[in-house]
Amino acid sequence: MVENNSASPDNPPKRFLRLRQFLGDIPLLAWLFGGLISVLVEQQIGESLANLLGLPKIPVLFGFMIAMKEPLLLPGALAYVLVLYVLTIVLIGKITARPFNLMAAKMMQWPIAIPVLLHLVVLYASMHFWADISLYRELTLKLTLIAIMLTLSLNIINGYMGEFSCSHPGFMSLGAYGASAIMVLFFVNDRLFGDAILPEVLGPLFFPLALILGGIVAALGALLIAIPSFKTRGDYLAIISLAFMFIVKSLFENLQFLGGARGLKGQPDLANLPTVFIWMVICVWVINNFVRSTMGKALNAVRDDELAAEAMTVDTRRTKMVAFLFAAFWAGVAGGLFAHTVRFINPNTFGVQRLAEILAMVYFGGLNSVYGSIVGAVSLNLLGEMLRPLALFKWIIIPLLLILIMIYRPTGLVAFKEFDVRKLIQPKRKPEKEV
Amino acid sequence: MQLFLQNLINALQWGSFYALIALGYSMVYGILMLFNFAHGDIFMVGAYIGFGVATGLTALAAMGALALPNWVILVLTILISMFLTSFVGMLVERIGYRPLREAPRASAAITGLMIGIILETGNLAILGAERIRFPSLIKSTTYDLGGVFVTNKKIMIVVVSLVLMLALNEFIRRTRWGMAMRAMAFDYVVIPLMGVPLNTIASLTFALGSGLAAAAGIMFAIAYPVLDPYIGIIYGWKAFVAAILGGRGSVKGACLAGFLLGFIEIFVGAYMPSSVRDLIAYSIILLILVFRPHGFFGEPHSAKLRL
Numbered sequence: 063m064v065e066n067n068s069a070s071p072d073n074p075p076k077r078f079l080r081l082r083q084f085l086g087d088i089p090l091l092a093w094l095f096g097g098l099i100s101v102l103v104e105q106q107i108g109e110s111l112a113n114l115l116g117l118p119k120i121p122v123l124f125g126f127m128i129a130m131k132e133p134l135l136l137p138g139a140l141a142y143v144l145v146l147y148v149l150t151i152v153l154i155g156k157i158t159a160r161p162f163n164l165m166a167a168k169m170m171q172w173p174i175a176i177p178v179l180l181h182l183v184v185l186y187a188s189m190h191f192w193a194d195i196s197l198y199r200e201l202t203l204k205l206t207l208i209a210i211m212l213t214l215s216l217n218i219i220n221g222y223m224g225e226f227s228c229s230h231p232g233f234m235s236l237g238a239y240g241a242s243a244i245m246v247l248f249f250v251n252d253r254l255f256g257d258a259i260l261p262e263v264l265g266p267l268f269f270p271l272a273l274i275l276g277g278i279v280a281a282l283g284a285l286l287i288a289i290p291s292f293k294t295r296g297d298y299l300a301i302i303s304l305a306f307m308f309i310v311k312s313l314f315e316n317l318q319f320l321g322g323a324r325g326l327k328g329q330p331d332l333a334n335l336p337t338v339f340i341w342m343v344i345c346v347w348v349i350n351n352f353v354r355s356t357m358g359k360a361l362n363a364v365r366d367d368e369l370a371a372e373a374m375t376v377d378t379r380r381t382k383m384v385a386f387l388f389a390a391f392w393a394g395v396a397g398g399l400f401a402h403t404v405r406f407i408n409p410n411t412f413g414v415q416r417l418a419e420i421l422a423m424v425y426f427g428g429l430n431s432v433y434g435s436i437v438g439a440v441s442l443n444l445l446g447e448m449l450r451p452l453a454l455f456k457w458i459i460i461p462l463l464l465i466l467i468m469i470y471r472p473t474g475l476v477a478f479k480e481f482d483v484r485k486l487i488q489p490k491r492k493p494e495k496e497v
Numbered sequence: 498m499q500l501f502l503q504n505l506i507n508a509l510q511w512g513s514f515y516a517l518i519a520l521g522y523s524m525v526y527g528i529l530m531l532f533n534f535a536h537g538d539i540f541m542v543g544a545y546i547g548f549g550v551a552t553g554l555t556a557l558a559a560m561g562a563l564a565l566p567n568w569v570i571l572v573l574t575i576l577i578s579m580f581l582t583s584f585v586g587m588l589v590e591r592i593g594y595r596p597l598r599e600a601p602r603a604s605a606a607i608t609g610l611m612i613g614i615i616l617e618t619g620n621l622a623i624l625g626a627e628r629i630r631f632p633s634l635i636k637s638t639t640y641d642l643g644g645v646f647v648t649n650k651k652i653m654i655v656v657v658s659l660v661l662m663l664a665l666n667e668f669i670r671r672t673r674w675g676m677a678m679r680a681m682a683f684d685y686v687v688i689p690l691m692g693v694p695l696n697t698i699a700s701l702t703f704a705l706g707s708g709l710a711a712a713a714g715i716m717f718a719i720a721y722p723v724l725d726p727y728i729g730i731i732y733g734w735k736a737f738v739a740a741i742l743g744g745r746g747s748v749k750g751a752c753l754a755g756f757l758l759g760f761i762e763i764f765v766g767a768y769m770p771s772s773v774r775d776l777i778a779y780s781i782i783l784l785i786l787v788f789r790p791h792g793f794f795g796e797p798h799s800a801k802l803r804l
Contacts, residue, residue, distance in 0.1 A: 293790070
């Protein structure tokens with residue numbers, strides 16, 4: 063069973079075997095709980111621990127920022143991360159593994175929604191307390207969550223459908239402008255749109271509606287591409303969508319009532335962490351269900367062989383259309399959230415650079431996999447923040463990394479892996495006979 | 498009418514840049530069936546290499562080491578830069594595309610995109626963010642043809658582009674290498690089995706495309722003598738769309754579509770506010786593609802991104 067060179071989950075490399083055995087029985091809930099505790103501990107003693115280790119303040123992003131700016135402080139930051147995150151989480155996880163395993167086993171008999179919600183609450187709580195330390199953390203976290211949505215939605219087209227779409231910045235800008243226009247029109251006293259129409263109290267209620275509307279605008283835009291593109295096969299979509307992206311960009315540059323090239327600012331500050339988190343969860347949930355549904359399987363069939371799929375009674379054109387509009391919708395929602403997080407958008411935000419970023423996240427993480435999108439978005443965002451002090455060289459290192467990944471794993475890091483919530487939250491090692 | 502003719506001449510000049518860049522995209526697509534997203538940046542690199550060569554040569558001439566008239570320097574600049582830039586193209590192929598020949602084509606597109614970003618950023622890192630003035634090698638003289646003003650630069654640019662396009666056409670039609678390229682475009686799976694080396698032909702294709710892009714870059718720099726690292730993004734992507742419009746893999750089509758794009762942009766800019774130029778240009782292209790999905794001279798492919 064032990065083969066040294068293969069890295070598949072069934073027979074892992076030997077050197078990690080001990081580690082896996084040691085950590086293997088910790089269920090997800092225990093991990094999350096450990097995270098929560100470690101974050102709470104950080105809130106209490108983070109400052110003094112940082113001082114003890116000779117750091118000026120709490121390392122904001124796991125010491126990633128310090129690593130590049132002041133390499134001398136690196137050992138301190140490493141020790142901080144090791145003590146506060148790694149050790150605490152592993153320790154707590156190991157200690158609580160048994161009770162949580164029992165609990166997970168118990169919960170598996172309940173409707174799946176309850177344990178999932180519990181996990182999400184713990185996850186959110188740890189994120190919340192983590193982001194509480196500084197505004198910078200909160201912004202980074204929000205942008206990362208939004209990036210997950212974007213990556214996932216592009217993965218539907220580029221991974222699950224196997225086409226190459228370049229229009230994601232376009233959809234994003236449609237959603238961003240759509241949602242911001244509505245919110246600014248109704249709730250903000252603005253130079254462009256005049257006084258607020260509705261009282262500000264209603265803002266949070268309207269915000270989801272505005273986001274959904276933004277998403278629908280994006281989906282309508284996608285319809286414009288989808289109708290001509292899916293008549294023919296081949297790389298057609300890539301070009302049409304590229305042209306579409308440029309059209310949308312210059313459209314917004316010319317729409318003076320939306321600020322033109324100067325951009326639109328003053329979005330109400332409604333995209334707080336819980337909102338973004340909830341939308342991200344909904345997005346992952348819906349998309350994961352979509353790709354695992356009959357439609358998603360049909361989509362995979364279309365990707366692998368369109369003719370064969372058609373012969374197997376898959377309505378290829380409809381499948382592709384639905385998937386494309388669906389992806390565009392989520393890109394639009396993510397765009398709306400993005401606009402309200404950054405609270406300033408201009409057409410240049412949604413150009414080729416953004417396209418390269420999203421594509422990089424999709425292909426870095428892995429095609430055809432929800433895990434992959436999450437991994438890609440999180441790691442590239444973290445890496446981007448980490449390399450920020452290097453200024454220009456950031457845009458040499460990240461592309462180089464991506465080229466290497468493309469050469470050695472052409473479909474990305476975690477490609478073709480199914481995201482099964484049930485498997486994720488189940489107890490990790492069957493507890494001794496009960497139930 | 499004078500305005501029209503004036504714009505026509507401007508459009509010819511403008512279109513020749515696009516046509517030359519589009520050729521590179523189109524040839525690579527024709528042979529390897531992939532989008533070379535780094536090509537726009539090779540155009541940029543070509544312009545910068547041209548800048549380096551031109552500055553070097555004029556400095557030599559000024560020192561008296563090289564007593565050459567300016568037009569010889571110009572011709573030398575173009576030739577040397579084309580030669581040097583074709584190595585850049587070959588390098589891009591070697592690093593970014595050859596290791597991925599068996600991989601999904603989308604992955605190769607991503608490496609191309611990333612190499613493009615590296616070229617841009619590398620340029621920024623090496624030369625800084627200031628724009629660079631291209632040395633003026635030929636003195637601009639303006640001819641008045643019945644109210645229409647033509648500069649010698651414009652004539653030179655259009656003539657050189659046309660000569661290069663014709664030369665390329667002859668190369669592809671008449672030489673053995675050209676024949677190998679055409680064969681490879683026909684089927685790059687079977688033809689290598691007939692003894693035609695795929696890698697050599699791919700390198701050749703990239704070299705040719707990059708050389709043409711370098712020529713476009715230098716002439717662009719002569720017409721608009723301010724260079725910045727982002728010209729590759731701005732014009733490269735447009736030329737890419739033009740290449741597709743011409744029909745993937747069609748040399749004739751790429752030239753034609755490049756000129757068409759030039760015409761559209763110049764005439765839209767002449768009669769409407771310039772901010773809507775991109776909007777209208779791309780909308781027209783999109784419309785044409787809706788009705789002619791394979792472009793002007795493209796063959797319907799059943800190709801799909803292999804995954």
